[in-house]
Amino acid sequence: MLKEREREKTEKYYSILNGAGAVFARFGFHKSTISQIAAEAGVADGTIYLYFKNKDDILYQFLNFKSTHFFQKMRDAVNGAENAELKLRNLIECHLREFQNDINMAVIFQSEVRYRRGIESHLKDVSKVYLEFLSEIIEQGQMEGRMRQDLFVGLVKRFILGAVEGVINTWVAADGKYDLVSMADPLVDLYMNGIQNNAA
């Protein structure tokens, strides 16, 4: 086993992480084998165990690495906006852009993160952090008078997250063929105005 300090910095560490990302995305975590990952990363099977504790650890580190980056982008996007509606728009746009730019990550997040008992417990629960972002935005929106006062925030935030994920799932199922980011505006429009025809 390599020294803890250096282990995570080497080029090889990232080759394996990326290889694993590609393999997990293609076959799913359970059907992926260490040999496949090793081949994809261009290393021997045994080498993987110099950098990772075991197969689970690969997934764990992958999610950890990606989500750290993801939430940093998220924070930047939200902070750069003034009012709640713009924050929401930026958040959604950022989410879609990051997933579009890294389809392996997108596939893995959408398919493996849900109900992985024992992983989400270690991992700073991805959707939890996300939902906190949303709570803040909604509450700010209510203070600004921009969003309804009678909203049940606990529900609204799942509602928002669920809908983005639904849109991403569809995009993933279509192998990322179309532009995902352009869904941001119509999506936010739905959040804000709903589907009812108020004109009539």
Add this chain to the structure above:
Amino acid sequence: MLKEREREKTEKYYSILNGAGAVFARFGFHKSTISQIAAEAGVADGTIYLYFKNKDDILYQFLNFKSTHFFQKMRDAVNGAENAELKLRNLIECHLREFQNDINMAVIFQSEVRYRRGIESHLKDVSKVYLEFLSEIIEQGQMEGRMRQDLFVGLVKRFILGAVEGVINTWVAADGKYDLVSMADPLVDLYMNGIQNNAA
């Protein structure tokens, strides 16, 4: 192997299906073993292979059985409503009620159905059928002038399904502790009116 005809009717067949439902829900498909399922169903390991081709087949038949029932309920719920908004409300309420009444099914649908390559291909894709229900309702709503004309139906239906699933996931994560069906009205209200404060 039992005769095809009789195999699926026996009491034992359903014991195994239910046992599997409980075990899959508790441990997830991959971590569930045949022995656990057999124990839960009160039969010997080998007996399972008299009724099912293999472990995958158990999940497949479980999903098939449950989704057939589910969609029947769904159809009844939708047909019993006059206008599109009521149909939507009934659909969501039915969805939530059925999941609430069968938490094993709920857990399995939410966690195993997504990205199970080779299963959704056999199984009449659950979300596909669901999305067709939604398309019809939305289009009807537009004809009735009850829903906006400028909606991108392809987006709206994922939006709706995604949001219900988000709400169900939260409920499942809380071990079904609170009443799920009561989320139907506020949820539909959000679909229809959005979160924006129009009064101000």
Add this chain to the structure above:
DNA sequence: ACCTCAAATGAATTTATATTCATACACTAT
């Protein structure tokens, strides 16, 4: 009571793959 055969059993077998480890390699310092 005995026979027959479908149904059930669970220990033995097979299979698949995660993980280990003895060996080989490559770089640096002396």
Add this chain to the structure above:
DNA sequence: ATAGTGTATGAATATAAATTCATTTGAGGT
């Protein structure tokens, strides 16, 4: 050049669990 140290290899091993099958059980039927 050679020794020494950290790194990489991949064949061999360990393990776990799915699946099989020789054997047993039990419910009619004679």
